[in-house]
Amino acid sequence: MAFSQLHSLVWTLRAKVAQLYGVVVLRYVQSFRVSYTFRFMLPQDIWKGRMGDMLICIKVLRIFIDNGIEERTRVIKNFCREALVWRNLKHPNVLPFLGVSTELFAPSFCLISPWMQNGNIMSFLATNPTHDRLTSIKEVANGMAYLHSLDPPIVHADIRGANILVTDDYRCCLADFGLALTVETQAPGSSALALSGSIRWLAPEVLDIRLFDSKYITARDVYAFGCTVIEIYSGKPPFSHLRTDAAIIHEVLTNVCTGKTKPGVGDLGRVGEIVDGCLVTRARDRKSATEVVRMLEEFKQ
Numbered sequence: 001m002a003f004s005q006l007h008s009l010v011w012t013l014r015a016k017v018a019q020l021y022g023v024v025v026l027r028y029v030q031s032f033r034v035s036y037t038f039r040f041m042l043p044q045d046i047w048k049g050r051m052g053d054m055l056i057c058i059k060v061l062r063i064f065i066d067n068g069i070e071e072r073t074r075v076i077k078n079f080c081r082e083a084l085v086w087r088n089l090k091h092p093n094v095l096p097f098l099g100v101s102t103e104l105f106a107p108s109f110c111l112i113s114p115w116m117q118n119g120n121i122m123s124f125l126a127t128n129p130t131h132d133r134l135t136s137i138k139e140v141a142n143g144m145a146y147l148h149s150l151d152p153p154i155v156h157a158d159i160r161g162a163n164i165l166v167t168d169d170y171r172c173c174l175a176d177f178g179l180a181l182t183v184e185t186q187a188p189g190s191s192a193l194a195l196s197g198s199i200r201w202l203a204p205e206v207l208d209i210r211l212f213d214s215k216y217i218t219a220r221d222v223y224a225f226g227c228t229v230i231e232i233y234s235g236k237p238p239f240s241h242l243r244t245d246a247a248i249i250h251e252v253l254t255n256v257c258t259g260k261t262k263p264g265v266g267d268l269g270r271v272g273e274i275v276d277g278c279l280v281t282r283a284r285d286r287k288s289a290t291e292v293v294r295m296l297e298e299f300k301q
Contacts, residue, residue, distance in 0.1 A: 154180055227279070
């Protein structure tokens with residue numbers, strides 16, 4: 001890599017991070033190389049670290065110089081967007097954001113949050129099968145409803161088991177705001193509404209732009225929540241009977257005329273009615289996050 005390329009990249013990063021008004025820049029952060037985790041095909045690496053007495057999760061922006069300036073710029077922009085969205089979120093069921101580090105992996109930058117020893121809800125349930133799943137989905141619904149209640153509303157855009165972390169006191173928190181978007185900035189042609197997220201949890205209107213309705217952008221989270229309930233209760237991802245993305249997309253879109261998708265799951269008991277309301281094909285006809293929370297609260301433990 002030429003020195004001029006590196007110099008230009010460093011200054012681009014510095015300029016972008018300088019725009020993160022109100023984001024705490026953390027210092028004296030240590031990382032543990034032995035805890036390094038490579039996340040293939042994702043624009044970040046995850047490290048475990050320490051800040052004082054606190055164990056922390058360090059998400060390091062990964063930039064491939066060979067990808068070209070446009071791709072590098074996109075990755076940097078998404079990093080800054082995630083920090084700007086995440087910094088303002090304060091809720092018991094949203095993973096706390098501690099700040100960014102400009103020193104630990106210079107010239108790159110890091111997003112820092114508390115380390116969740118229990119991992120995500122799916123790995124947690126695998127080792128704690130008697131944990132109350134109803135409590136877990138109530139907590140996820142509360143986090144989602146909080147995001148949608150903001151002004152402007154925030155759409156997480158990637159709700160699924162892998163992005164729900166479990167605290168030391170077994171509370172579920174929404175995490176990973178890399179795809180999150182604000183409702184007021186989005187339009188049908190927006191790149192933020194392109195096919196992003198995990199296919200198995202994507203709402204029909206994300207898969208087919210003809211179904212898009214700008215008044216109901218938050219409804220994609222409700223759909224993903226319904227799929228996540230299936231995942232939490234069954235231990236399997238939605239559409240587990242289908243192997244390819246193409247098959248899943250075909251299944252979802254061919255069920256548009258029926259009004260509901262069929263992710264291929266057994267009896268969900270009393271939560272089945274809520275899931276049905278979340279998986280309605282037309283975004284405008286789905287339950288809202290507030291309605292989902294209300295329905296769940298009506299269930300007795």
